[in-house]
Amino acid sequence: MLTDTQREHPSLTPGEIGEENTPSVPSPAWSWVQAALLVLGLAIFAGLLWLPTLGLHAVWNVLIPVAPLLFVFFPGLWRNICPLATFALLPRKLGFSVQRRMSSRTNQALRWGAVAALLLIVPLRHVILDVSGPATAGLLVMAAAVAFSIGCVFDWKSGWCSSLCPVQPVELLYGRRPLVEFQNPRCSSCVNCTQICNDSDPERARAVGDHGGMGPLEFLTAGFPGFIWAWFQVPNFRPEYSRLDHTLEAFGLPLLGFLLSALLYNLLRYRLLPNEGKALGRLFATVAVVVYYWYRLPFLVGFSPTAPDGMLVDLTQWLPGWAPYLMRALTSILLVLWLLPHERGQRPWLVRPPYSYERGTSAAHLPPT
């Protein structure tokens, strides 16, 4: 658990706040869980190729629906066990990363790239990913290859986990109030690999590029509620559809939803409520995740006009007709009560370990607090 001082100043190391500045020793249990997740990831990959129905269910109807809830309550847990992060850190652990320190300009550009990749990949689900095991397997291979390659150049998590990973903007969007702050087993000591560390200071990571204009995270926050709502209005591709018309609909409708949501956000943020930026950010993030589960939970058990799209198991014969309303009410109340209230002080997802001096890290390299 964090002390009050750590909670108020998440950028500071234990040494800076008067605690023992010794490397933290990660629990071996984390290594076992990371290895287990890697094996599970490889098994899912094999399933996508040889048992595609099973593999597609595992990725799109189990892992992805659980992810937003994980990001809301335990963002640090996913950061500690994500198999793609394991790939990204492999070059450093094996000793052949050139360990470049990323400039803030590059970091900002890659964060924009992550948002663009997210907005491209999600509509692609309706076009091909949700119905094709090999296509989803190809996406995972591509992501692992990019994570590994960028890890060969940039140090620790700076290349992938805190910049180009298309999932990290969603982690930042929803991970505003972690229930638990975990230790950071991937960094036994901090080499200050990036000026803004998502794990140690998500509040500052959310503000990257916000000076004098919209940064990538605010851009995503503005448009994501409309994007998600519109995404659920599009069915998966079926052979009887025109490929071109369906592709235009799969991309066009969510992007139109994004645009309308962003226009509303801009009106509120820059005209009507200019001093309520943080509250608006929380509101739009909450609406986005509420809309997601509003549709996703009933769809999972077969209550969907586009069934069997997104259905894990058909329970429509067993559940009463009002079950979807109950699911929606319970998840919406839980998420609104958890995410909307103002939280005093910044809360990290992971406790920043003591700084390492292996590369001459000095006060000049320490991030501003």
Ligand code: SF4
């Ligand atoms: S804790 Fe330090 S080394 Fe680890 S990701 Fe954050 S900035 Fe990089």
